[in-house]
Amino acid sequence: MGSGVIGVDFSGASAAGDALWVTEATQTEVGLHVDDCYRATERWGRDRESAHAGLVERITAGDVDTAGLDFPFSLPQPLLDARCGGSWRGFLEWVGSADGPADPAAFSAVCRDTAEASVDKRDLRRETDARRGALCPYTNRVRSMTYHGARDVLGRLADRADTAVVPMQDDAEAETVVCEVYPAATFGWLGCYREGYKNTDGARARREYNLAAVEDCSVAVGDHRGTYLDTHDALDSLAAAVSAARVDGGGRPTTAGTREEGCIYV
Template identity: 60%
Template structure:
């Protein structure tokens, strides 16, 4: 397998996060901190959220929310928005309305959230289709944002993390918010990042340390200094996903790319 060459700018601090919406989210939520240098991207730290803020979901998410404002670009691994048809039905067609829907008078838990989305999707399509994907999901082979595999991440990611940033003038959640903020927060998807690099986008979890090692090698070949954390990335697939997240966040810091397709309010997966 061959990896694409990645160009890097200088000086920006970037954070990559493999997110979890589980009740003990801190146990599987990993963060990689890195900095751009003249020679590439250098990893400065890699750690589990539970070691910083404890395993409880609310504590881990609050800790993450407070820490990310110390970085220039942050890549978070969960869907930031919904398909436009669902936004039109429940959120006045806007991402800001989605934040209000999930924090004020909308669904109170991930199951109700997903059930409501499925019902709306069936009414919209008229043919029984319950799972709608955003344009960016289709482009990156990602799941529907309220699929059972990701509904907890989407619900709690928006409610517990993004909602607390939406009105911060120093933060922009891209591409829905623009400007020149101190911190830009972007949606990433490690599987798509690995796929873009020509590495294993699946089948590298569980006991497949050999495939994780291949992915680590591929990222290192893109001028990424692992900073002594290779063992963590090879042992823990969640840690490895946070490394992929920081690579994609670093690419945003380097070239400030904007979405190329799909409605802005649906969001965009940055790779």
């Protein structure tokens, strides 16, 4: 049986493969069954270009119903209006063009300058970021994921007839739906730790708590329990898969803000 759902803890680093984790799972009559969990380096290579190209190939392989990716898919509407013709497609064209920002630092600088000129505030969040407790999509901590996620992944998916990036694209005829997820928000929805389960004192105990909460939602992790407990990035990919499975099952909230800004699905 093919894998119907994948969850991705994304990375935009130069060695993205080391931090990019994927959980593959199948929807069954009794819940979600984890089929595989792996680091991108193991399958596609360590460098960013190979890891991102491999991810796109996996998403479009034909056996994925829904893919949940952990990076911001778009920008706040005032920035889209000022820089991208008001649209998400304009955003993809901007970051993917030869005349666009050359790297994440340049991308962030232009966004901040544009935001300050437009609304007199440098770091803006989308409505969905405010709703889900996420960061500004071009802040220093997130800018590499937003820039490379849009340029290297979404830019390669947006024109495919068999793939739809929601909510920006109509998915009625798509074989594969691609959605934005945020593991911290997923864990928050489950009533467990949004933070403190990574590289801090007591982190493993918090990962155990979070994993138990996921399993209580009819998710069978099988032989991958040790991986999720040992590696917080792997656990985040599991949370991404849980949210992707909810989207696959019809669990889609009302979009906060404009459709062009996108939506974080939990």
